[in-house]
Structure formats: structure tokens, C-alpha cells
Amino acid sequence: MPKKFAVEWTSEPNNVAKIPHVELVRCPPNGTPPYLITADKLIGTQVYWMHGRTCPHIPTTDEQKAAGMPNQCPGCVAEKAHRWTGWLSVWDERKLQHCILEVTPNTVGQINDWLTMYGTLRGSRIVLERKSKRPNGAMTAKLAVSGLPLAAIPLAFDLVQQLELLWDAPSKSEKAKLESPRTVAESAAMKELEKAKLSKTYEATPEQLEMMEQHRKQKLADHQARQKKEAEDHPEIKTRKEDLQKAIEETRKKIAKEAATKPHRTNGKARK
Secondary structure (H helix, E strand, C coil): CCCCCCCCCCCCCCCCCCCCCCEEECCCCCCCCCEEECCCCCEEEEEEEECCEEEECCCCCHHHHHCCCCCCCHHHHCCCCCEEEEEEEEEECCCCEEEEEEECHHHHHHHHHHHHHHCCCCCEEEEEEECCCCCCCCEEEEEEECCCCHHHCCCCCCHHHHHHHHHCCCCHHHCCCCECHHHHHHHHHHHHHHHHHCCCCCCCCHHHHHHHHHHHHHHHHHHHHHHHHHHHHCHHHHHHHHHHHHHHHHHHHHHHHHHHHCCEEECCEEEC
């Protein structure tokens, strides 16, 4: 008797692109073990903390600006503060698996010095430390030559693809803008200067004071630009603010008028 149909048995679904998950590693208070860097360079972007997770800043494209579309970045809409974060593709020699190693702007100088000296980060070992031994303490990086031949170093995975999987970026138009770590070196130095300025014994040089003044002016200009854009995108907000300010002024005048006409009392008796 001929078979009516044949079943095709397989061990996994057909035509399904499988992307292996890569673990994200952050520096604990006691530091990290040595990791073998498999990437040629460091990449990073502006991120913000929202709903208990790290999310990328989504810049508005030129096409969206030309079309008059409002800012679609959830962090910007929620007025969340941005901070730069970088990542490296590394190999964990203890677990024999790939990892994503997260770094902060404080490590950029050390990583860039190594990159300038050797031309690549691939094949070197990196250790992250927190001198304060606190979860969010300042991070430092130490790099060393591994001595391994290039053929023995695992190939780097698609780091951008893995980050987008972690962020669950819905479309290409909403990808984060990955930038060079060199663009945030001055920002990291500025934060250190602002902290030092709080010390009574610190005396800033004229160049540092000039840089801090330029940074202050830039922050003010950015704040004014955001307010202007907010007023253009949402004119009802500006109207509500104006109405509120008007109501406050009227209330102040009313209180002042009542205080002027109300008789002044001394020891419980009204004074004429």
C-alpha cells in the first residue's frame, strides 16, 4: 500500500536564524578576572537608565528632522540623564565562552593609550578594578600582552548585533549611534574637574577654568535648545506654563492687597 505522505523529521526548526546569546559582564566591587580581548577596538554610545534597565539614546535622524517629526527617544521624552558607556567583545578563558565587557569613561584613556601603542586591542588581556571596592565606584583598566598567536585567539562576534538584541531595538531606524570613545574623553575629564572644584584646597589653572566655563555655556545652550524644541513640538505645554505663571502673579497681588488693607494687630488689639 503506497504512503499518502512522508514526515520530514529534523533536530531543529528549518530556516530559523539562530543567534547565540552572549553574556553581559559588568565590573563587580572586587574587580574582574583577566579577559582576552577579541575585538580590534572599543565601541560605545550614550545610554540612560529607565524601567530598571539600560537603554540606548536614539538620536533623531536628519530625515526625521526635515519631516518635522518630534523626538522619539524615550529617554529624551522622559528627560532622563544620558551617560556614555562602552563595550568590548572578550573571551572568558575560564568558561571558554564569549562575553560582552562593559566599561566606563574612566577607562577610556588607558584603553586608548594601549590602542595607540599597539594599533589594536585584539590579543591583549584586560582587568577591570574598582579601588573603592563599591558597586558603583570609579573603574580603572589594566591591559597586558597575552603572548598568544593570532590564530589561537577566537574570532570576535558581532558586538553591535548582540547589543541590539539586549536593547530589543525594533527597527534599523531606531538604532543607537555608536561613537568613538575619544569623543567622551574630555567629558570624563570635565567631571573630574567639577568634583575637584568642590575641594577648598583645589586651585584650577586658567586653562581649566576656561574649559569649565565653555562647558557651562554649552550645557546652558543645550538646555535652552531643548526648551525651544519642546515649545515648538508641544505648544500646549508653553501655554500651560504661561497660564500658571499668570495665576501665580495674580495670587501674589491679591495677597499683597489684602495685607495692605487688613488692620495690623498688636497684643491681640487692632491698631488704627
